[in-house]
Amino acid sequence: MKIIWDTLLSRFVEAGAGGALSFTRGVFGRLLSVQQQNPAPPALPAPPKVPESPLFWMPNAASEYSPHVDALFNFLLWVSAISIIGVAAAMIYFCVKYRATSREANEAAESQVDHSNTLEVTWSVIPLFLVIGVFVAGFKQYVDLRTPPRSAYEVHATGQRWKWGFEYPEGLSHPELHVPLGRNVRIMIQSVDVLHALYIPEFRVKMDAVPGRYTELWFKPTKEGTFPIYCAEYCGTSHSDMLTRVVVHTPEGFQAWVAEEIKKIEAMPLVDLGLLTFNQSGCSTCHSTDGSQKVGPTFKGLFGRQEKITSLGTLNVDENYIRESILEPQSKIVEGFPPSMPTFKGQLSDRRISGLIEYIKTIK
Ligand code: CUA
16 A cells, blocks of 8 residues: 555656646556457447438437327427417516506406406317317327237347347347338337336337236338437436347348348357357446456456355356356355346357357456
8 A cells, every 4th residue: 555655656746746637647548558458349330320310309200100299299399389479478468458557547447347258168169179189199199009010020029137139030139129111010028127118219119128028019110220229217227228229121131131140140159159149148238348347247357267256255267157157147146246147047048158158268
């Protein structure tokens, strides 16, 4: 401790006046260079820019359903705007017109007319028709939204702290939602831990992922492109990182994507498969590869490390320990970390687990 203090002190003295900046720069520079030496693993390809929305209030309208929601929203917005301007204008007008000019004028006899049938009927009937209209339009849209068409392309979505996963009928699982343009898509949603909500603003759809039951939503994409997917239900520490994207392909492009993905996974060397799994299965949400502290222990230098296990003592991290930690994460918790990792039993093939182990070995 004393040595560190002395070094720091001498650095400050050496630097003298005006040198504090360069000292800080030096410290940060060193931190930066450490990070550069251990770059994070190449994550999924950077998401293409979300196309600029031509709409003023709303993100792009990219599904068949979107314009209906927008129309209703705009209708309500303008009716409210016109109403508030009307009410405020009448109020100001009356304030000016009926203001007290003198004490005598104020005490003068007033008209005995206490209401106007025409006026009252008008201001009751017009809003009545407006709200009935809003109800009919809203109810129709709600029923549409809750009734997926029968011949839809079905994708399973799973929410898990803190990632989304999608499973396709072709036997493919992927952290992104890929869908063909112009086809009805139905998403079956489930959660393996807590409440999440699958939210795709550009499609104007959102649905909770509830542990222990299926929920669903559907849409028909009308625009090619890449749009963000959010989790819209607070689900813990990394809730705001629970992001992915939906990619809308042309029908031919979609077929090509599926074929390409299947080919990629079959042919992959173990280490690459491990890196892919690391990114796809959400490992990176809790485990860093650069030594920094996250929810779980860092993978940097993990293989061969002596770890202190809560109430069990020290063990050497080897292939079997890593495998056990993936399949039964609660059995041996490293001291100082919360027992919050979900099991991946039944989710990862043996080949993927071996891949992860080989990948972890490479992070020195
Ligand atoms: Cu998952 Cu918030």
